[in-house]
Structures are given as structure tokens and as C-alpha cells.
Amino acid sequence: MNPGWDFHAIAPEIIISATIIVVLIADFFFQYRRRFQTSQLATIGVLAAMVPVVTLAVNGGTRQMFGGAFVVDPYSLALTGFFLAAAYVTLLLSVDYIGDGDYYQGEFYVLLLTSLLGMMVMTSARDLITIFVALETISIPTFVLAGWRKHDPKSNEAAIKYYLIGVLSSAIMLYGMSLVFGLTGSTLLRDIALAAPRTPHTSLLIVAVFLTLVGFAFKVSAVPFHFWVPDTYEGAPTPVTAFLSVSSKAGGFVAMLSIVFFGFFAVPDTWQPALWVLAAASMVLGNLAALRQTNIVRMLAYSSIAQGGFILVPFAVAADGHAARSSFEAVVIYLLIYGAMNLGAFAVVIAFARRTRSAEISTYGGLGSYAPSFAVLMTVFLLSLAGLPPLAGWFAKFVMFRSVLDAGTPGATVLGVIAAVMSVVAFFYYLRVVREMWFHPVPDSVNPEPVQIPLALNAAIGICAAIVLIVGIYPQVFARIGELAAGG
Amino acid sequence: MNDYLPILLMIALVFAFVGVSFVASGLLGPKAPNSAKQSPYECGIVPEVEPAERFPVKFYLVAMAFIVLDVEIVFLYPFVTVFRQLGLFGLIAMGVFVFGLLIPFAYLLSVGALAWGPVQRRLSAGIGPVRRSAGAVFDPAAPTAAPEHEAA
Amino acid sequence: MAEFVIFFIMAAVALGAAISMVLARNPVHAALLLVTVLVAIAVMFLLQDAQLLAAVQIIVYAGAIVILFLFVIMLLGVDKSESLHDPVRSQRPAAIVLGVVGLAELLFLVGHHWATGTSSGPGLNDGSGGNVERVARSLFTSYLWPFEVTAILLVVAVVGGVVLARRSGLPPQQELELERDDDDTEPDAMTESTSEVSAP
Numbered sequence: 001m002n003p004g005w006d007f008h009a010i011a012p013e014i015i016i017s018a019t020i021i022v023v024l025i026a027d028f029f030f031q032y033r034r035r036f037q038t039s040q041l042a043t044i045g046v047l048a049a050m051v052p053v054v055t056l057a058v059n060g061g062t063r064q065m066f067g068g069a070f071v072v073d074p075y076s077l078a079l080t081g082f083f084l085a086a087a088y089v090t091l092l093l094s095v096d097y098i099g100d101g102d103y104y105q106g107e108f109y110v111l112l113l114t115s116l117l118g119m120m121v122m123t124s125a126r127d128l129i130t131i132f133v134a135l136e137t138i139s140i141p142t143f144v145l146a147g148w149r150k151h152d153p154k155s156n157e158a159a160i161k162y163y164l165i166g167v168l169s170s171a172i173m174l175y176g177m178s179l180v181f182g183l184t185g186s187t188l189l190r191d192i193a194l195a196a197p198r199t200p201h202t203s204l205l206i207v208a209v210f211l212t213l214v215g216f217a218f219k220v221s222a223v224p225f226h227f228w229v230p231d232t233y234e235g236a237p238t239p240v241t242a243f244l245s246v247s248s249k250a251g252g253f254v255a256m257l258s259i260v261f262f263g264f265f266a267v268p269d270t271w272q273p274a275l276w277v278l279a280a281a282s283m284v285l286g287n288l289a290a291l292r293q294t295n296i297v298r299m300l301a302y303s304s305i306a307q308g309g310f311i312l313v314p315f316a317v318a319a320d321g322h323a324a325r326s327s328f329e330a331v332v333i334y335l336l337i338y339g340a341m342n343l344g345a346f347a348v349v350i351a352f353a354r355r356t357r358s359a360e361i362s363t364y365g366g367l368g369s370y371a372p373s374f375a376v377l378m379t380v381f382l383l384s385l386a387g388l389p390p391l392a393g394w395f396a397k398f399v400m401f402r403s404v405l406d407a408g409t410p411g412a413t414v415l416g417v418i419a420a421v422m423s424v425v426a427f428f429y430y431l432r433v434v435r436e437m438w439f440h441p442v443p444d445s446v447n448p449e450p451v452q453i454p455l456a457l458n459a460a461i462g463i464c465a466a467i468v469l470i471v472g473i474y475p476q477v478f479a480r481i482g483e484l485a486a487g488g
Numbered sequence: 489m490n491d492y493l494p495i496l497l498m499i500a501l502v503f504a505f506v507g508v509s510f511v512a513s514g515l516l517g518p519k520a521p522n523s524a525k526q527s528p529y530e531c532g533i534v535p536e537v538e539p540a541e542r543f544p545v546k547f548y549l550v551a552m553a554f555i556v557l558d559v560e561i562v563f564l565y566p567f568v569t570v571f572r573q574l575g576l577f578g579l580i581a582m583g584v585f586v587f588g589l590l591i592p593f594a595y596l597l598s599v600g601a602l603a604w605g606p607v608q609r610r611l612s613a614g615i616g617p618v619r620r621s622a623g624a625v626f627d628p629a630a631p632t633a634a635p636e637h638e639a640a
Numbered sequence: 641m642a643e644f645v646i647f648f649i650m651a652a653v654a655l656g657a658a659i660s661m662v663l664a665r666n667p668v669h670a671a672l673l674l675v676t677v678l679v680a681i682a683v684m685f686l687l688q689d690a691q692l693l694a695a696v697q698i699i700v701y702a703g704a705i706v707i708l709f710l711f712v713i714m715l716l717g718v719d720k721s722e723s724l725h726d727p728v729r730s731q732r733p734a735a736i737v738l739g740v741v742g743l744a745e746l747l748f749l750v751g752h753h754w755a756t757g758t759s760s761g762p763g764l765n766d767g768s769g770g771n772v773e774r775v776a777r778s779l780f781t782s783y784l785w786p787f788e789v790t791a792i793l794l795v796v797a798v799v800g801g802v803v804l805a806r807r808s809g810l811p812p813q814q815e816l817e818l819e820r821d822d823d824d825t826e827p828d829a830m831t832e833s834t835s836e837v838s839a840p
Contacts, residue, residue, distance in 0.1 A: 017792060020792065020795070021591055024591065024595055024795070024799065025591075025594065025595070025598075028598045028599070065785070066781075066782055066783070066784060066785050067782050069782060069783070069785060070785050105803060107799050107802070107803045110796075110799055111796065111799065111800065111803075114792060114793075114795070114796050117789070117792060118789075121785075121786075121789055127783075127786075129783055129786050130783075130785060130786045130789075132786075133786035133789050133790060133793070134786075134789070136793060137789060137792065137793050137796075140793065140796055140797070140800065141796050141800065143800070144796075144799075144800035144803055144804060147804065150804075492686065543711075543714045543715050545715060545805045546805065546806075547711060547714070547715070548711060548712075548715060548801065548805050549798075549801055549802060549805055551707065551708050551711040552797060552798050552801040552802075553798065554704065554707065555704045555708065555797065556794045556797060556798055558699060558700060558703055558704040559700065559704070559790075559794060560794075561699055562695075562696050562699055562700055563779075563787070563790075565692070565695060565699075565772070566692060566772050566773075566775055566776030566779060567776060567780065569772050569773045569776050570773055570776040570777055570780065573777070574780055578780055581780055581784055581787075581788070582780075584788055584791070585787065585788060585790075585791045588788070588791030588792060588794070588795065589791055589794055589795075591795055592794065592795050592797075592798035592799070595795075595798065595799065595802070596798060596802070599802055599806070
């Protein structure tokens with residue numbers, strides 16, 4: 001009966017679970033004045049969970065439990081490390097935001113950590129039920145987090161929209177999964193991979209896989225399942241928006257990676273056309289809509305839809321030519337780099353909004369004249385998102401195009417051309433903010449004094465900037481992680 | 489199917505009892521309506537104000553706690569059918585789960601979600617206030633909406 | 641034969657209750673009719689030898705979910721009869737069209753080979769216990785990991801409920817003052833939150 005416990009393998013999850021409980025209980029015993037201890041406890045837990053991730057990575061090899069439903073391998077470790085790091089940066093972003101406002105409640109950290117736990121479970125999940133439970137664990141806390149500012153109708157709108165769409169997509173996905181189970185007789189991705197090519201009901205299998213992927217398409221905000229994104233991102237507290245746009249979205253992509261590559265790779269007809277359309281539509285609509293935005297959070301929302309489209313490109317070409325390996329690597333590497341640069345951009349937005357209480361792009365006018373270091377960092381993150389060398393974003397785009405070239409089919413080529421054109425379009429809206437910062441006068445509403453930034457925010461911006469610069473110049477660091485994740 | 493015969497009988501009994509009661513009270517009861525008898529019954533006291541149309545939202549927390557217990561039962565029911573086979577391992581597995589579900593109750597108690605009456609005040613008078621950062625204090629004099637700290 | 645009779649009785653009960661639920665004007669009646677539908681469907685699960693599913697249907701749906709509905713109906717106020725005018729005009733025709741499409745789809749599937757008409761059995765009959773036991777064994781072995789994660793998920797349900805339901809919100813400055821002044825009493829957000837209860 002005993003599944004053969006391997007406590008080393010589940011140590012990161014155990015540490016985070018214990019932290020959740022400790023933070024929840026401990027919050028009651030802290031004085032108002034010392035309440036930041038709650039965030040410190042959460043931070044310690046996240047950092048402590050990185051220790052077993054490192055020791056597992058050093059030990060190497062693959063560990064599995066529960067008949068292969070739970071697997072720890074370099075792929076899951078790389079992404080667990082990524083989620084822990086992203087959660088750490090999000091904690092740094094949140095401390096002052098949550099502390100300054102009227103919305104301090106210690107439960108913020110409990111919910112954030114629970115969502116993180118869901119992501120960690122997701123990286124090692126190789127079974128549909130575990131994937132579903134992990135996805136719910138990611139989503140449900142973020143519904144509450146999105147509505148954190150209860151006095152603000154926009155925040156309420158954000159939470160309601162996100163909740164309704166999230167629940168609907170879960171239901172659709174669950175329906176798809178039940179059909180998959182009916183057709184293949186297993187929830188284990190390994191067994192599904194064996195049974196899927198042999199099923200006589202190919203048309204039903206297409207429906208099943210499509211419905212399953214639709215659920216994740218909502219999660220990763222791929223067009224046409226994206227319409228909740230701008231409102232939710234705008235209304236949610238900005239640190240939560242950063243978390244949603246990086247961690248929560250990456251959680252959806254990890255689930256897609258596992259399902260597509262470990263479950264249905266042998267039957268590309270069931271997922272490739274749908275993902276091709278999702279990728280193309282996300283890139284085109286995300287980039288074009290971002291051009292028209294005047295609010296920087298909405299612009300970053302559409303930009304994250306567009307970036308999601310770029311991440312979907314390797315999926316859509318994975319089964320063509322000899323792209324299997326390079327497309328897997330491309331998705332992992334793109335996710336890591338996207339996380340660093342997007343969190344960095346949001347960190348600057350949060351820091352700057354402490355001064356202006358506004359997120360309009362016009363308030364960024366003349367930032368370069370009175371807060372040059374700040375403007376330089378924002379420029380770095382935006383140009384990296386645009387994909388300009390020698391910043392990390394170019395390497396993300398490079399691995400994406402490499403997978404397209406490896407595929408080499410007409411469909412892949414068309415998608416590659418769309419991606420190239422849209423990468424150029426993306427420069428326009430990223431550069432508009434840069435131009436605003438360096439070449440426009442300071443608007444009257446903004447007080448042109450150097451911006452004071454709390455230490456935690458400084459640290460968050462510093463970490464993201466360091467990653468963006470180092471990986472941009474020495475991409476071998478992440479390239480090696482991508483290779484390991486794809487199996488050595 | 490025979491296993492469910494008692495349930496079927498029970499259902500039939502329920503329906504029969506309800507039907508018989510209705511018919512019997514209609515046939516046997518004397519009828520002398522007056523205005524006092526037809527007014528809404530509230531413990532014999534003449535109602536002075538309209539009852540509240542809406543219930544306080546704190547009842548919702550009771551509902552949430554109930555759901556959590558309910559889901560726990562759903563898992564306990566299959567567990568009892570196999571717990572002998574599972575042995576110590578199953579006991580530990582279920583123990584972890586039940587412990588996990590006790591945490592919400594400790595939490596509800598400590599935020600005061602289940603303390604409605606005077607008990608809590610006596611408690612805090614006896615052992616002193618348990619200060620919690622999460623229990624934000626409501627002061628009617630204070631402005632309800634604090635200035636926005638971020639427009640984003 | 642008995643199964644056949646029970647099936648048709650329960651199908652009639654479920655359909656009748658479902659239609660009256662949609663047409664009911666009083667939300668409490670609608671919720672109680674929903675219980676009827678769910679119980680009738682639980683009996684159908686029993687007919688399919690899915691005992692655990694039937695029990696879960698009664699415990700979770702008829703027990704918990706509908707109770708939650710009733711709670712929400714009470715929170716929103718039951719006395720007002722709901723206006724049946726749709727704010728979105730196109731909703732009703734769209735619903736009718738979708739319903740007809742769904743019905744056509746079902747009728748098509750009935751004639752198709754996916755619906756074979758055979759009753760679903762309790763899975764492999766290898767004599768290792770009934771439906772409940774088999775589900776329990778896989779739940780506590782193969783699916784133990786998601787099962788334990790569910791516990792944390794339920795914690796979040798309660799925490800999220802508290803966060804959304806309670807009144808919070810004071811600038812930090814005022815909180816500090818309150819801490820100095822009110823150390824002997826413990827005013828409570830939960831009990832204070834009743835102040836906006838009797839909104840007309």
C-alpha cells in the first residue's frame with residue numbers, strides 16, 4: 001500500500017506547506033507595528049524551499065512516486081526554482097504595497113504561498129488529476145488576491161471577471177480530461193501517451209484534447225480566450241498583476257508542456273492546429289492592441305498576451321521536422337527570461353506609481369531628466385521585452401525562432417514570419433514609453449524630484465535587472481538549464 | 489437493489505406521514521381564525537419592527553466552514569471502507585489530511601469569525617487582548633475609503 | 641425490470657423538478673427543487689452501481705452546495721420577488737437556440753455508435769470489493785498526492801471567505817492610534833460588519 005515515500009523529492013512542497021500554516025497562525029500573534037514579520041516568515045519559507053531544490057538538482061537523476069504521477073527531474077526542478085524565485089521577487093514587490101495601503105492583511109502571504117504551492121505541484125505532476133488539482137491551487141488564491149482592494153470597484157470587477165472565467169475554463173478543461181480518460185483508460189500521462197495513438201475514435205480524441213487545451217488557453221490568456229486579461233490586470237493590485245502575468249501564466253504553460261509533450265506528443269493532429277491558431281492570434285491581436293493603450297498596466301497586459309503568443313509558437317511547431325527537442329527547450333528558456341523581464345517592468349511601474357498614483361504612460365514624461373537610473377532600468381526591461389540584443393529578451397526570441405527553423409514546414413514558416421513581423425510591431429509600443437521617458441517634458445501633475453524607492457523594491461528591480469543583463473550577455477547560463485530540462 | 493428497500497420504505501413513510509398530517513389537521517382541527525392567529529409568529533411578542541431583509545455576511549463564514557467539513561466527510565466515507573487494509577499508512581495519510589482541515593478552524597476561531605456573543609469579551613477581559621494584525625478595527629468615525637495608494 | 645421502472649420514475653421526477661426550478665419565481669423554492677433534481681440523479685447513479693458517486697451527490701450537492709445557495713439567497717434578501725426582465729435582451733433567444741442545438745446534438749448521439757445503450761458496470765469485476773472500496777483504494781494510493789494537496793485547497797477556501805467577507809480598511813496611522821487607545825478592549829471586525837445589514 002505504501003507508495004514508497006521519497007521525502008527528499010517532496011521536501012520543497014512540504015516546506016512551503018509548513019510555511020503556509022505557520023504564516024496563517026503566526027499573523028495573529030504579531031503586533032501591528034511588527035506585522036512585517038509575516039512577510040519575513042513567508043520570505044524565509046520561500047528561500048528555505050530553494051535548498052532542497054538545489055540539493056535535488058545536484059544529486060541529479062529522476063525520482064518518481066505514486067506510480068509515475070509525481071516526477072522530479074531536471075525539467076521540474078528548473079521550473080520549481082523559477083517559481084520560487086518569481087515568488088520571492090513578488091514578495092519583495094508586495095511588502096511595501098501591502099504595508100502602505102489600507103489593505104494590509106496577513107492572509108495576503110498565505111494566499112500567495114498557496115498559489116506558489118500549486119505551481120510547484122504542477123511542475124512535477126504527470127497525471128491529469130494532479131494537474132487539475134494543481135491548477136485549482138494556483139487559481140483559487142489568485143481570485144481572492146485580484147479583489148484585494150475591496151474599496152475599489154475596479155478591483156472587484158477584476159476579481160469577478162477573473163473568477164467567472166477561471167471557473168468556466170476549469171469546467172471545460174475537466175470535461176475534456178474526462179473524455180481523455182474515457183478514451184485512453186488512464187489519467188497517467190505516460191499511459192495516455194501509449195494509448196492515445198491506438199484509440200479508434202480519433203475525432204473524439206481531437207475534441208477531448210481541444211477542450212483540455214482550452215482550459216489552459218484561458219490560463220495563459222491566449223487569444224481568443226484573453227478578454228478578461230486587461231480588466232483584471234488593471235484592477236488587481238499591481239504586485240498581484242505581476243504575479244498573475246508571470247507565475248500564474250507560467251503555471252498554465254507548464255501544464256501545457258507536460259500534457260502536450262508527455263501525453264499527446266505522438267498524436268500531433270489533435271493539438272497542433274489549435275495551438276497554431278492560438279499562437280498566431282495571440283501575437284497579432286496582443287501586439288496590435290498594445291499599440292493603442294495609454295495606461296502602462298493595460299499596455300503590459302496586452303504585451304503579456306503577445307509574449308504568450310511567442311511562447312506558444314514552439315508548441316505549435318513541436319511535432320514538425322526535428323523541432324521536438326529545441327521547441328521544448330525554447331518554451332522553458334522563454335518562460336525563465338520572460339519572468340525576469342516582466343517582473344522587472346512591473347517592479348518599476350509599482351515603484352513609480354508610489355509617487356504619481358497613476359499608471360498613465362503620459363506621467364512617465366521626462367523621467368530620464370529627474371530620475372535617470374530609474375529611467376535607465378525601465379528602458380532596459382522594455383527593450384528586453386522587445387527583444388533587443390544584448391538584453392535577455394533577444395535570446396528568448398532566438399530560441400523561439402530556432403525551433404521554427406528546426407521544424408522547417410510551411411506552417412512553421414508562416415508562423416515564423418508572423419512572429420518576426422509582430423516582433424517589429426512590438427518595438428513601437430515599447431519604444432513609445434522609452435521616448436516618453438527620455439524626450440518628453442515632465443507633465444505638470446508630476447513632481448520632478450528623484451523617486452524614493454523602498455529597499456525591498458530596489459532589491460526586486462536589482463535582481464531582475466541583473467538576470468536580464470547577465471543572461472543577455474552570457475545566454476549559456478539559461479541555455480544549459482534548457483538543455484538539462486529537455487533531458488541532458 | 490434489495491439493500492435500498494429500507495430507504496424506499498422510509499421515503500414512503502415520510503410522504504405518508506406528511507399527507508396524513510395535512511389531511512388530519514384539515515379534517516379534525518377546529519377553525520376559528522382571528523387577526524392575532526394570522527399574524528406572523530414571533531415567540532409570542534408583538535413584532536415592532538420589520539425583520540431584517542438581509543442576513544449579515546458573517547453567516548457566510550459558517551457556510552464555508554460547513555462546506556469544508558462536508559468535503560472532509562466525502563473523503564472519510566471511502567476511507568472507512570478500506571482503512572483496515574491500508575493500516576498505519578492510511579491512518580497517517582488521513583491524519584495529515586484531517587490535520588490540514590483543522591487549521592481553518594483554528595484560524596476561524598482566532599480571527600473571531602465564530603465568536604458572536606459575549607464570550608469573546610469575557611475572554612479578552614480575563615486573559616488580556618490577543619492582538620492580531622489581521623483583525624482590522626472598524627471605527628464608524630473614520631473615513632471608510634482611505635485615499636487610493638495606487639491608481640494602477 | 642425494477643431498474644427500468646425506477647429509472648423512469650426518477651427521470652420524470654428530475655425533469656419535472658428541473659422545469660419547475662427554472663420557472664419558479666421564489667428563489668428558495670428554486671433551491672429546494674434543485675435538491676429534488678439532485679436526489680433523483682443520485683438514485684440514477686445508484687442504478688449504475690456508482691454508490692460512492694451517489695453518496696457524494698447527496699452529501700456535497702444536495703447537502704452543501706444547495707445550503708450555500710440558500711445562504712446566499714438569505715444574504716441577498718428573500719422577500720423581494722425577482723424581476724424576470726433580462727437586462728440583456730438577446731439572452732433569451734440565445735438560450736433557446738443553444739438549447740435546441742444541444743437537444744439536436746443529444747438526439748444525434750443517441751443514434752450514433754458512441755451511445756451503445758449498455759448499462760455501465762462497476763469496472764473490472766475481479767472480486768476485490770465494491771465500487772466504494774475500489775475508489776477508496778486508488779484514492780489513498782495512486783491519488784494520495786492530489787488528495788493531500790486538496791487539504792491546503794480547502795484551507796484557502798476558508799481563508800479567502802474570511803478575507804472577502806470581513807470589513808478591513810484603515811490607514812496605518814489610525815491603526816496605530818487605536819492600538820494605543822484601545823488596548824483594553826478588542827473591538828472586532830467580524831461583529832462590526834453587521835452594521836450595514838438592514839439596508840432596505
